[in-house]
Amino acid sequence: MKRRVGLFVTCLVDLFRPSIGFAALKLLEAAGCEVLVPATQTCCGQPGWNSGERASARALAEKVIAEFEACDHLVAPSGSCAGMIRTHYKDLFPGEGAWLARVEALAAKTYELTDFLVRVAGLESVPGDYRGTITYHDSCAGLRELGVKQQPRQLLAKMPGVTLKEMKDCEVCCGFGGTFSVKFGDISAAIADAKCEHVAACGADAVVLGDLGCMLNIEGRLRRRGDDRTQVLHVAEVLAGKP
Amino acid sequence: MHFKARAGKALADRKLQSVLKRFGGGFVEKRAAARAELGVALFEELRDAGAVIRDRALATLDVWLLRFEQEAQRRGATVLWAHDGAEVRRLVLDICRRHGLKKAIKSKSMLSEEADLNEALADTGVTPVETDLGEYIIQLAGEAPSHIIAPAIHKDREQVSDLFAEHHRRARLTDIEQMTREARLMLREHFLSADLGISGGNFLLAETGSVAIVTNEGNGRMVTTLPKVHVAITGIEKVIPTLEDFAALMRLLPRSATGQAISNYVSLLTGPRDEGDLDGPEHMYFILVDNGRSNLVGSDLQEMLRCIRCGACMNHCPVYQTVGGHAYGWVYPGPMGSVLTPAYVGLENALDLPQAATLCGACHVACPVKIPLPELLRKLREKQVQAKLRPRGERAALRMWGFMALRPWLYAPLTRIGARMLKLMGGRRGRISRLPLGGGGWTLGRDMPAPEGRTFRELYAKRGGGASE
Numbered sequence: 001m002k003r004r005v006g007l008f009v010t011c012l013v014d015l016f017r018p019s020i021g022f023a024a025l026k027l028l029e030a031a032g033c034e035v036l037v038p039a040t041q042t043c044c045g046q047p048g049w050n051s052g053e054r055a056s057a058r059a060l061a062e063k064v065i066a067e068f069e070a071c072d073h074l075v076a077p078s079g080s081c082a083g084m085i086r087t088h089y090k091d092l093f094p095g096e097g098a099w100l101a102r103v104e105a106l107a108a109k110t111y112e113l114t115d116f117l118v119r120v121a122g123l124e125s126v127p128g129d130y131r132g133t134i135t136y137h138d139s140c141a142g143l144r145e146l147g148v149k150q151q152p153r154q155l156l157a158k159m160p161g162v163t164l165k166e167m168k169d170c171e172v173c174c175g176f177g178g179t180f181s182v183k184f185g186d187i188s189a190a191i192a193d194a195k196c197e198h199v200a201a202c203g204a205d206a207v208v209l210g211d212l213g214c215m216l217n218i219e220g221r222l223r224r225r226g227d228d229r230t231q232v233l234h235v236a237e238v239l240a241g242k243p
Numbered sequence: 244m245h246f247k248a249r250a251g252k253a254l255a256d257r258k259l260q261s262v263l264k265r266f267g268g269g270f271v272e273k274r275a276a277a278r279a280e281l282g283v284a285l286f287e288e289l290r291d292a293g294a295v296i297r298d299r300a301l302a303t304l305d306v307w308l309l310r311f312e313q314e315a316q317r318r319g320a321t322v323l324w325a326h327d328g329a330e331v332r333r334l335v336l337d338i339c340r341r342h343g344l345k346k347a348i349k350s351k352s353m354l355s356e357e358a359d360l361n362e363a364l365a366d367t368g369v370t371p372v373e374t375d376l377g378e379y380i381i382q383l384a385g386e387a388p389s390h391i392i393a394p395a396i397h398k399d400r401e402q403v404s405d406l407f408a409e410h411h412r413r414a415r416l417t418d419i420e421q422m423t424r425e426a427r428l429m430l431r432e433h434f435l436s437a438d439l440g441i442s443g444g445n446f447l448l449a450e451t452g453s454v455a456i457v458t459n460e461g462n463g464r465m466v467t468t469l470p471k472v473h474v475a476i477t478g479i480e481k482v483i484p485t486l487e488d489f490a491a492l493m494r495l496l497p498r499s500a501t502g503q504a505i506s507n508y509v510s511l512l513t514g515p516r517d518e519g520d521l522d523g524p525e526h527m528y529f530i531l532v533d534n535g536r537s538n539l540v541g542s543d544l545q546e547m548l549r550c551i552r553c554g555a556c557m558n559h560c561p562v563y564q565t566v567g568g569h570a571y572g573w574v575y576p577g578p579m580g581s582v583l584t585p586a587y588v589g590l591e592n593a594l595d596l597p598q599a600a601t602l603c604g605a606c607h608v609a610c611p612v613k614i615p616l617p618e619l620l621r622k623l624r625e626k627q628v629q630a631k632l633r634p635r636g637e638r639a640a641l642r643m644w645g646f647m648a649l650r651p652w653l654y655a656p657l658t659r660i661g662a663r664m665l666k667l668m669g670g671r672r673g674r675i676s677r678l679p680l681g682g683g684g685w686t687l688g689r690d691m692p693a694p695e696g697r698t699f700r701e702l703y704a705k706r707g708g709g710a711s712e
Contacts, residue, residue: 009699009700011648013699014658014698014699014700015658015661015662015694015698016662016692016694016695017694017695018695018697018698018699018702018703019695021699021703022699022702022703037703039651039700039704040651041651042647042648042649042651042654043644043648045645045648047641047644048641048644048645049621050602050621050624051624051628051633051637051641052621052624052625052626052627052628052629052633053628053638053641053642053645054625054628056641056642056644056645057645059645059649060645060648060649063649140601140602140603140604140605141604144603144604144605144607144608145604169268171605172561172605173561173601173603173605175561175601176601177600177601177602177603178601178602180598180599180600180601180602181684181685182681182682182683182684182685183598183599183637183684184247184250184562184598184599184684185683185684185685185686185687185688185689186250186251186254186684186687186688187250187254187562187565187566187599188601188684188685188688188689189687189688189689190254190565190688191561191562191565191601192688192689193688194561194565216691216692217689219690219692220674220685220689220690220691220692221688221689221690223674223689223690223692224688224689224690
């Protein structure tokens with residue numbers, strides 16, 4: 001019986017990089033899953049949650065739960081969204097037994113993409129054929145909320161053309177922080193700049209990561225610094241290869 | 244607090260940026276090494292134990308404080324209670340008058356910073372001399388501390404050489420060992436001539452009525468034993484029940500702060516000099532300060548009171564390491580400061596601080612007593628919203644997003660338009676140099692990569708993937 005996986009595309013992938021959504025889909029199918037894409041999905045509610053707009057976040061959480069709870073798993077190409085659902089949704093329903101049961105059930109089957117592919121689906125080989133030296137940026141939520149660290153590296157290690165070179169401070173925040181990136185744009189860009197320095201110093205052709213917020217932030221700063229060479233890639237697109 | 248303006252200044256301060264880049268990572272590396280040396284599994288167990296010990300003390304804080312008072316008094320110390328900074332100043336000045344004190348030496352006390360004590364003492368003609376080397380340096384510079392453990396961490400050797408040359412009226416030195424020796428020489432005078440010693444306190448031990456002082460320099464001992472009067476000022480949340488609790492926390496504190504297994508000096512001071520003692524103060528006073536702490540007890544911010552003032556959070560914070568401690572505008576910088584400042588000086592007086600965080604969680608992971616700092620910051624953001632302290636435009640934008648995201652029939656066409664528009668704006672190069680409206684903050688220092696131009700939703704539907712129910 002195939003696993004029925006609900007793909008949570010994420011608002012940023014939907015708007016900016018649909019190809020990453022398709023890459024995730026391809027990988028999940030390669031892992032033998034039946035992939036469903038609930039059509040009404042929009043946002044996990046994190047922007048409201050982090051900003052203190054509890055009601056708005058809660059309304060979106062209710063929607064996500066209703067949309068995905070029938071699936072065997074919810075998988076997102078984002079540590080930040082998966083983390084929101086897995087670790088923070090319960091805080092939106094304090095003391096509400098019925099909702100909490102549904103939240104717990106969904107949280108228990110919610111995964112970041114590489115974590116799912118390694119720990120649940122046991123994906124043996126990946127279709128991608130990237131050739132080059134890459135370095136991996138560990139997105140904060142994925143790392144600290146979900147324990148995503150070895151999983152992307154394990155998957156990338158299956159690619160013979162990929163050489164992984166760890167950069168200094170790969171676990172240090174890139175400075176995105178959601179609305180922080182516009183509210184405190186100067187500090188955010190300065191933190192991004194430090195990340196870009198480390199990327200440059202390690203000499204990789206590409207920096208690979210698992211979250212769109214980090215991706216847009218790091219790429220945006222690299223280009224402003226005049227670096228048009230270094231690629232910024234989502235781990236899904238590296239692993240999935242050409243569409 | 245105008246954090247934003249100060250942060251902007253800090254970003255433009257090339258000397259500060261150079262110092263941060265060169266020295267910012269030091270404590271992080273040292274802590275990691277100490278943690279590995281002890282053994283990661285044991286260190287993490289200790290963190291769990293540390294949180295339990297602190298929570299246990301906070302759960303019945305009043306009991307332990309009264310016990311401390313009892314034990315301290317039994318051993319001849321006087322215990323005074325200060326509601327706020329003003330009362331701290333009044334009590335200290337009272338003590339000076341009572342004993343005819345003329346000159347104060349200080350070892351580090353963040354509470355004395357909260358109370359603006361130095362100014363008050365200077366105003367009455369009792370010169371307070373900071374003897375912690377870092378505090379001494381910034382006292383010469385007329386600045387506030389920028390880090391709770393290393394107050395002068397924002398200064399480099401060149402700047403200190405300049406300060407010493409200016410104030411010591413001697414030849415300018417550049418060798419660190421020589422400079423330290425010169426500072427010792429200067430400070431010796433003060434140690435021997437002071438009649439009042441003011442210290443902070445890392446912990447108050449209820450079991451014995453002692454104050455624990457954890458230092459790397461000998462000034463802590465000089466200040467607390469040479470002058471005839473010793474005043475220890477610290478916050479009421481510092482009380483811990485037993486010596487065993489202290490031992491456990493001491494396995495965490497120096498490792499988390501500076502990467503040392505133990506600091507050079509660990510002092511437990513219990514009462515003034517006894518008859519027959521060769522040294523010690525004749526009179527010992529405790530000033531136990533509230534200044535907002537009791538408000539946090541029983542609140543949803545109570546976990547912040549676990550803090551053992553190690554500084555690990557700010558060492559690991561990408562924001563602190565980018566703007567330095569002065570940008571935070573009050574006594575406590577970094578993540579712990581971003582919680583304590585609004586808690587102690589008022590939510591409305593520190594609007595930026597809880598917002599100026601990426602919620603990356605590095606502070607939480609580093610905290611020896613597992614304070615959930617990102618969650619506390621988020622709670623403060625929520626309190627700001629509830630108190631209607633957020634700008635209208637910001638609330639409107641977030642509400643609009645929420646409104647849209649709840650209505651796929653609206654969300655889908657709007658994001659389709661958005662994807663196309665942003666792609667157009669990105670032009671041939673595929674990037675946007677200036678975002679309109681609220682997005683301007685992003686493009687100050689970065690480009691915005693252009694989207695691919697179509698949404699996943701529409702492309703997936705086109706491919707024939709549609710309903711999934």
